[in-house]
Amino acid sequence: MLRTFPKGGVHPPENKLTSSKPIKRLPAPKVVYVPISQHIGIPAEIIVDRKDKVEIGQVIAKSGGFVSSNIHAPVAGTVTKLDKIIDTRGYKQQCIVIRTDQKNETNFEEIELPLVTEIKLEPQEILKRISDFGIVGLGGATFPSHVKLNIKKDKKLDCLIINGVECEPYLTADHRLMLEKGGEILVGIRILMQALHVDRAIIGIENNKRDAIENFKKLTSGDPGIQIAALKVKYPQGGEKQLVRALLKREVPKNGLPLDVGVVVHNVGTVFAIYQAVQHNRPLMERVVTVTGKKLKDPSNFWARIGTPISDLLDAVGGIPEDTRKIVSGGPMMGRALKNTDVPVTKGTSGILVISEDEASRGEPRNCIRCGECVDVCPMGLEPHLLMNLSEKGMYEKAAQEDILTCIECGSCSYVCPSHRPLLDYIRFGQTIAKQLESTKG
């Protein structure tokens, strides 16, 4: 019996078109656009000027506060301007534009980094390295990792959970990373276990990635501290609350964190970045991005530098097909639709999905027929039809009483509604107002 979370969830078609395609490396982009806010929290502060020459890995923007992150130059080159660009969320923000110095550019391909298993740093040094090197959660949330690893004295921690679930359809970045860098990820896990003083770790992987599960099982045979758990394929299993419930049967309390049940969750991509930082002194400068879609000529997985324009990646897969109607940054369930392809890859860009007419258009919304499907699939035990109704009618306080603020925006409700009602749209709207009201109250 495969473990999974008991309440709610849906199983959209998996469409893992690129799961057997090794990660490719592209030549460094000619220009990179590095935004200052690629993480949850305070945007970083720019510390370079126009015409400055920067080296690869140099800090170009420093952390703006406690919940913030450093940003490093992903290429060697010259800062051409400090400009405003539109990011994947559609908002304008400051970015540092660097023209790559092709001569000095260190081609990562040429440097074959050996697997270093010995962990030489002390826990405090490990945490400092993670903080200095701009590591944030690469599962999509981009929460600064050193903040997550800053465990308050009164919290007890007994298990580290590694999220290799990748429940979004189409995305295979984590899958390929687990297959190709399994050894490094395991060292990264051991680094974290040392830094956190825990002796137990579980890697949760959905059962549609059997090769990755077997690979890890082989690599960890004989290591009692690290367990590999195969999970039933169900969305949104990668949501940390659902994952903790599936693996340990512990429920993160309402408005709480996994730490409240003795757990810390990290994505495999983040763990790999931590390995690079601690063992090879490498700051976060690139990540795996899945560029996919049914009509693409050559959907692939890429190592992409932060700041690479998405148009570069789309060119590398044969260009945008004729009947494209949506370009999504992320997966189909929670990704953000883009207006054009001028946006850059950021620390949180897990994939680019190109959708054509038949999948893209939304159905015409009809009356709610009270079928209860949305209630059945909500993993947080909410009633989306009711929350949409309350948000529509402006009853935000009642919506807050109905726990609208605990919605994780997974989209399962909108996905199943037979009347094509835009449930999540209204819930998001209601959440925003309810949150504002809450903050003005207290």
Added chain:
Amino acid sequence: MSDQPIIVSASPHVHSDRTAKKLMYDVVIALIPAFLVSLYVFGINALIVTAAAVISCLLFEYLIQKHLLKAEVTIGDGSALITGILLAFNLPAGIPVWMVVVGSLVAIGVAKLSFGGVGYNIFNPALVGRVFLLVSFPVQMTLWPTAVENNTSVVDAVTGATTLGLIKEGVQFGETMSTISASIPSAQEMFLGITSGSLGEMSALALILGGIYLIARKVISWHIPVTVLATIAVMTGVFWWLDPEHYANPLIHVLSGGAILGAFYMATDLVTSPVTKKGMVIFALGIGVITVVIRLFGSYPEGISFAILIMNAFVPLINSYFKPRRFGSRIKAKIM
């Protein structure tokens, strides 16, 4: 890139292929076996009544939406079609066509559209139509044609009482179950379809097959039908066990009075039943209890139509009290 504009809408960007129309048409498919049985038993009348109900429901919905409400016409969504079929299934096969039309007008105009259309109605429209006809035309609504010999002739005034009607009358006149059971169909006959009653309740077998189809297709869940029938069976079972001469056995009760039709197709109407599984069970329990109370102690021989309508009224309250459990609301017991 094509000249079609790029869509920038919020997530999710994909949708399951579940639509309301597909759900409705699945119900129509599930009702086909029962319709075929009623054609066999009642002949051409079954077709006339059903056609009259369906056509008048669709027509009234079209006319009211287009000319009275001046709103979007939605007759293609399948809901009026189902209301028509279910209304017909709840009527005697010999009912005059004009009465069917009146029933449709009440079902669609009063019970459905005046509340705001599909999704907004509180009461099951087909049942409202049926109960309106029952109260307004009690004689014609209780003339139950017996099965015709020649399936193509129009039924004349050869009518008989239903099983429950016979039982109620018999017990009132001091007969005991042993004597009554000679004049009522056996359980086997009722299961297959040799009984008397409304158009659609003839064959328990056909109705159950359709019900299983709906459960398998995930249009309805098992909670309401199973709980309604189990409640009826248990409650009548207790009375029968205490006094088998004055109370019919639970199998008879489950197989007659439109219990199966009501449990699988009327009580499970998505709009007028609760949204959570817990709520559905409470709802179905109420229906079962009220049905049995009416049957055993009320003056009507059968009560499931009234029971469902009464419980429909409680659904908003049930939905308020029986909410799904919020994730993270339980206090953790221990660390594993």
